[in-house]
Amino acid sequence: xxxxxxxxxxxxxxxxxISILNCDYTNSMFDYFLWYKKYPAEGPxxxxxxxxxxDKNEDGRFTxxxxxxxKHLSLHIVPSQPGDSAVYFxxxxxxxxxxxxxxxxxxxxxxxx
Amino acid sequence: GxxxxxxxxxxxxxxxxxxxxxxxxxxGHTALYWYRQSLGQGLEFLIxxxxxxxxxxxxxxxDRFSAERTGGSVSTLTIQRTQxxxxxxxxxxxxxxxxxxxxxxxGPGTRLTVL
Numbered sequence: 001x002x003x004x005x006x007x008x009x010x011x012x013x014x015x016x017x018i019s020i021l022n023c024d025y026t027n028s029m030f031d032y033f034l035w036y037k038k039y040p041a042e043g044p045x046x047x048x049x050x051x052x053x054x055d056k057n058e059d060g061r062f063t064x065x066x067x068x069x070x071k072h073l074s075l076h077i078v079p080s081q082p083g084d085s086a087v088y089f090x091x092x093x094x095x096x097x098x099x100x101x102x103x104x105x106x107x108x109x110x111x112x113x
Numbered sequence: 114g115x116x117x118x119x120x121x122x123x124x125x126x127x128x129x130x131x132x133x134x135x136x137x138x139x140x141g142h143t144a145l146y147w148y149r150q151s152l153g154q155g156l157e158f159l160i161x162x163x164x165x166x167x168x169x170x171x172x173x174x175x176d177r178f179s180a181e182r183t184g185g186s187v188s189t190l191t192i193q194r195t196q197x198x199x200x201x202x203x204x205x206x207x208x209x210x211x212x213x214x215x216x217x218x219x220g221p222g223t224r225l226t227v228l
């Protein structure tokens with residue numbers, strides 16, 4: 001049972017434009033959300049996180065938005081750069097089992113020069 | 114380097130054989146996680162170690178899977194009597210304390226192929 005879903009397996013964006021990656025979850029007990037970036041042949045690397053007490057967290061070109069009522073989060077990358085081309089995973093953990101993380105299946109972002 | 118390392122990077126084995134995958138976490142990190150990523154799927158939690166506490170094995174898919182963490186550092190994931198559906202990339206991650214807000218640092222993974 002996929003508790004975290006990324007319904008778009010791929011996304012193609014022009015350099016300089018905004019990339020929006022989406023993630024939906026089903027478990028209302030999730031209270032901490034993360035985005036990871038993964039290049040080929042490497043492990044995922046942490047990108048940005050958000051706690052359920054917030055609805056937005058920004059770090060440079062990366063902003064994560066959380067809509068708890070819709071059980072939806074999104075990652076915005078502005079402006080997109082070719083080096084952002086990678087697979088992006090969203091992940092979630094819950095207040096009662098904070099060490100267990102549930103990951104989505106990933107969205108492959110291609111930023112075209 | 115100071116990152117998480119995993120070995121081997123690739124492992125091809127025959128159905129029915131046992132395999133051992135190794136993870137060296139970042140020095141000083143008390144928490145260690147194993148995940149696997151099957152083709153087209155997200156990362157699937159397998160097992161979590163935190164210090165000297167009993168590990169959380171709730172993600173292990175069958176009793177053919179087991180893991181140890183010796184001396185609070187290196188971990189070995191063992192798969193007995195491998196099946197073709199065990200083919201996946203096995204990822205290890207470590208974090209300082211294992212708290213939900215701790216950043217997990219991932220190794221490059223071991224790609225397991227069961228023929």
